[in-house]
Amino acid sequence: MNFHTRKWVKPEDLNPNGTLFGGSLLCWIDEEAAIYAISQLGNQRVVTKLMSEINFVSSAHQGDIIELGITATQFGRTSITLRAEVRNKITRKSILTVEKMVFVNLDQKGEPAPHGRTQIRYADELFERRDLGDVEAPKLSVDDLAEEPAH
Ligand SMILES: CC(C)(COP(=O)(O)OP(=O)(O)OC[C@H]1O[C@@H](n2cnc3c(N)ncnc32)[C@H](O)[C@@H]1OP(=O)(O)O)[C@@H](O)C(=O)NCCC(=O)NCCS
Numbered sequence: 001m002n003f004h005t006r007k008w009v010k011p012e013d014l015n016p017n018g019t020l021f022g023g024s025l026l027c028w029i030d031e032e033a034a035i036y037a038i039s040q041l042g043n044q045r046v047v048t049k050l051m052s053e054i055n056f057v058s059s060a061h062q063g064d065i066i067e068l069g070i071t072a073t074q075f076g077r078t079s080i081t082l083r084a085e086v087r088n089k090i091t092r093k094s095i096l097t098v099e100k101m102v103f104v105n106l107d108q109k110g111e112p113a114p115h116g117r118t119q120i121r122y123a124d125e126l127f128e129r130r131d132l133g134d135v136e137a138p139k140l141s142v143d144d145l146a147e148e149p150a151h
Helices: 022-041
Strands: 005-008 046-051 065-075 079-088 094-105
Touching: 005 022, 022 046, 022 065, 022 079, 022 094
Parallel strands: none
Antiparallel strands: 005 065, 046 094, 065 079, 079 094
16 A cells, blocks of 8 residues: 555644544545545546444644555445555554445446446556546546555
8 A cells, every 4th residue: 555645734633632633534535535536447426435434543643744545455346445544654653544435436427337447557557538428537647546566
């Protein structure tokens, strides 16, 4: 899993306890996961269907830097399942993992549509236009795709 996204915990991200507000973190995870799903499926019309149990095992304080990692664990017919992990770069502790996040690929009518993907695409693979009626493929560069895993 690559930890591409980093966030700096600011005052507006804190709960009354003075630690990172879970809602802010979940918003970052959902957005990051959606961007990942869009990149992998080549379609901007992708929605969150399910997030599995979330267990906050440690937290972060103002000024801490956290990093988010996302990877695809399963490609279905119309869905993609992702796993997410968030770590605190300062304390080096894991903050949480989300074992299962399901995103569904939609057509222009908002109905689930087959995406035709079966495996993770990495940065050296070209972004392909999807045949989903008038839905335009996102104008993303190959830099937006996942990088090759470290060997
Ligand atoms: C996403 C939505 C169109 C799916 O509708 P649906 O009737 O469940 O569609 P389907 O039954 O055809 O299932 C679509 C896919 O989701 C999967 N899925 C459905 N319910 C699931 C669940 N509870 N857990 C895991 N996967 C699920 C199905 O297995 C299928 O995947 P597959 O084709 O790869 O096998 C519909 O539920 C919806 O619009 N939900 C709201 C989405 C939303 O607003 N999200 C928040 C904002 S992004």
